[in-house]
Amino acid sequence: xxxxxxxxxxxxxxxxxxxxxxxxxxxxxxxxxxxxxxxxxxxxxxxxxxxxxxxxxxxxxxxxxxxxxxxxxxxxxxxxxxxxxxxxxxxxxxxxxxxxxxxxxxxxxxxxxxxxxxxxxxxxxxxxxxxxxxxxxxxxxxxxxxxxxxxxxxxxxxxxxxxxxxxxxxxxxxxxxxxxxxxxxxxxxxxxxxxxxxxxxxxxxxxxxxxxxxxxxxxxxxxxxxxxxxxxxxxxxxxxxxxxxxxxxxxxxxxxxxxxxxxxxxxxxxxxxxxxxxxxxxxxxxxxxxxxxxxxxxxxxxxxxxxxxxxxxxxxxxx
Numbered sequence: 085x086x087x088x089x090x091x092x093x094x095x096x097x098x099x100x101x102x103x104x105x106x107x108x109x110x111x112x113x114x115x116x117x118x119x120x121x122x123x124x125x126x127x128x129x130x131x132x133x134x135x136x137x138x139x140x141x142x143x144x145x146x147x148x149x150x151x152x153x154x155x156x157x158x159x160x161x162x163x164x165x166x167x168x169x170x171x172x173x174x175x176x177x178x179x180x181x182x183x184x185x186x187x188x189x190x191x192x193x194x195x196x197x198x199x200x201x202x203x204x205x206x207x208x209x210x211x212x213x214x215x216x217x218x219x220x221x222x223x224x225x226x227x228x229x230x231x232x233x234x235x236x237x238x239x240x241x242x243x244x245x246x247x248x249x250x251x252x253x254x255x256x257x258x259x260x261x262x263x264x265x266x267x268x269x270x271x272x273x274x275x276x277x278x279x280x281x282x283x284x285x286x287x288x289x290x291x292x293x294x295x296x297x298x299x300x301x302x303x304x305x306x307x308x309x310x311x312x313x314x315x316x317x318x319x320x321x322x323x324x325x326x327x328x329x330x331x332x333x334x335x336x337x338x339x340x341x342x343x344x345x346x347x348x349x350x351x352x353x354x355x356x357x358x359x360x361x362x363x364x365x366x367x368x369x370x371x372x373x374x375x376x377x378x379x380x381x382x383x384x385x386x387x388x389x390x391x392x393x394x395x396x397x398x399x400x401x402x403x
Contacts, residue, residue, distance in 0.1 A: 085136050085394040085395075085398070086135070086136055086376075087234065087389075087400055088135065088168070089136050089157045089398065090156050090157055091372070092401040093156060095154060095155050095156040096154070097154065098373075099152070099154035099156070099158055099372075100371065100372060101145055101149045101154060101158050101160065101371040102137065102160075102370045102400065102401065103145075103147070103160045103161075103162060103368060103371065103380060103381065103383070104133070104160070104161050104162065104383070104384045105162050105163075105164060105364075105366060105382040105383040105384050106121060106162070106164075106174070106276035106384065107125075107163065107164055107165055107167065108120055108169050109121050109122065109123055109126045109169050109170065109173045109177070110169060110173070111173055116205070116208075116241050116244070117241070118366060120364070120385060122127040124137055126177055127177050127180070130177060130178070130180075130181045130278065131181065132390055133159060133161070133237075133394060134183060134273060136157060136397075137157045137158075137159035138147060138155045138156070138157050138158050139159050139161065139184065140158060140160055141160065141184040141292055141356055141382055142160040142162055142184075142185075142186040142296075142362075143186070143294055145158055145159075145160045145360045146380060147227065147361075147362075149375075149377075150373065150377055152373055156383040158185065160183040161178075161384060162185065162364065163185065163187045163188065164188045164298060165189070165193075165199065165298065165302070166187065166193060166194065166279050166285070166298070166365055167277055167278060167279060167280065168278060168280050168290070169283060170184060170280065171280055171284040171285075171287060171288060171334055175287075175291060177242060177386070178293070179212065179257055179291065180390040182197055184292065184293065184356075185293050185294070186293065186294035186296055187285075187293055187294070187295055187336070188296040188297065188334070189295060189296070189298055189301055189320075189324060190301065190320065190338070191297075191299075191300050191319070191320045191323040191324060191363075192300040192302075192320075193299075193302075194260065194280060194281065194282055194323075195276055196277070196279075197279050198275075198276060198278045199278075199302060200263045200302075201248055201252075201263075202258075202259050202274065202278050203263040203264060203266075203274050204247055204248060204251065204263045204268055204283065205244060205248075206267070206274035207263070207267040207270040207274060208240050208243055208244050209272065210270070210272045211234055211270035212272060213270060213271060214233065215232065215233055215234065215268065216231070216232045216259065216266075216269065217231050217333065218230060218231065218247075218266060218269060219231060219276075221262055221265060221266065221269075223250035223251060223254070224250065224254045225250075227250070227358075229250065231264075232246070243274055251263060252304075253304060255307060256303045258311060259372060272348050281328055285324070285327060285328070286319065286327065286391065292324065293336060295328060295332060295334075296324075296332060296333075296334035296335055296364075297317065297321040297322060297360070298336045298338060299320050299322075300315075300316050300319050301316075303316055303338060304339060305317075305337060305338065305346040305347070306339065306343075306344065306345055306346055306351075314358065314391075317335065317354065318353060318358045321335070321358065321359070321360070332360075332369070333360055333361040333362070334362055334363065334364070335362075335363070335364075336363065336364045336365075337351065337365055337366075338368070339366065340365045340382075341367070342365055342367055344368075350381065352376060352378035352379055354377050356378055358370065358386050360378070362377045362378060362380060363379065363380065364379075364380045364381075364382055365380065365381055366381075366403060367379070367381040367383055368381065368383045368400060369381035369400065369403035370383075370400055370401045370403060373375065373399060378379075381403075383397075383400045385400075
């Protein structure tokens with residue numbers, strides 16, 4: 085694969101930057117989410133990436149891309165949200181392979197917080213009920229959430245797929261109230277140790293990893309007015325800078341799809357005005373020198389085999 089990547093991702097002005105995105109690295113496979121990365125798979129994947137690419141810190145890679153001085157086969161690694169397993173599971177593996185990584189942290193969930201989707205996931209995972217009755221709850225379209233049979237893992241996975249998509253685009257406060265009510269209806273008290281503590285974030289920083297902002301409450305920025313979006317972005321940066329005693333120069337848009345989750349004509353300019361040096365999206369592509377440094381694309385193949393994983397990365401370099 086290395087010669088192919090060298091051809092598709094040369095050094096200098098014609099360079100391409102591959103940025104991989106992750107969210108969690110589980111200690112063991114999760115039957116509810118069998119495609120989620122676990123420790124063994126992450127270890128293997130890091131080995132492939134290290135053998136194929138020149139892996140750089142994300143901030144340095146973006147700067148060199150803009151300057152036209154990237155090495156051939158340039159890549160960077162990133163995590164979004166701030167899960168505790170980023171520190172407990174991913175960090176030791178990154179150290180094992182000697183690779184840098186950037187972690188984008190939603191600050192409102194530090195020290196015992198929980199993201200809305202995890203409240204919903206754990207409610208469905210842990211409920212002992214045979215049927216989850218959500219009649220009376222409404223989604224973003226105003227439709228009733230109905231009743232859902234809770235059977236085996238495959239059945240619960242299907243229920244989660246339906247519910248997450250229906251609740252995702254509610255405004256932040258009604259969305260949180262909805263998932264809290266769903267957990268109560270499921271007769272579940274979700275765990276409060278899924279996200280990192282402040283000390284774990286500091287440990288990542290002290291280990292040489294980059295820390296970036298990811299808003300406070302992980303809202304859909306496209307749904308917020310300008311002042312609320314500025315508050316979410318700016319305050320998350322202030323919290324992290326106070327926590328680390330260092331400048332936070334990178335930002336990741338929550339969910340990250342241009343035009344759906346953030347507005348390309350609005351939010352990149354806002355991020356720039358708030359003092360960041362660069363920002364990343366979840367648009368599938370490899371970054372080029374003339375790309376907006378406040379909309380750097382990211383991608384991760386889902387293939388489990390080395391060859392298919394590599395070939396999909398190669399195709400992404402053509403985007």
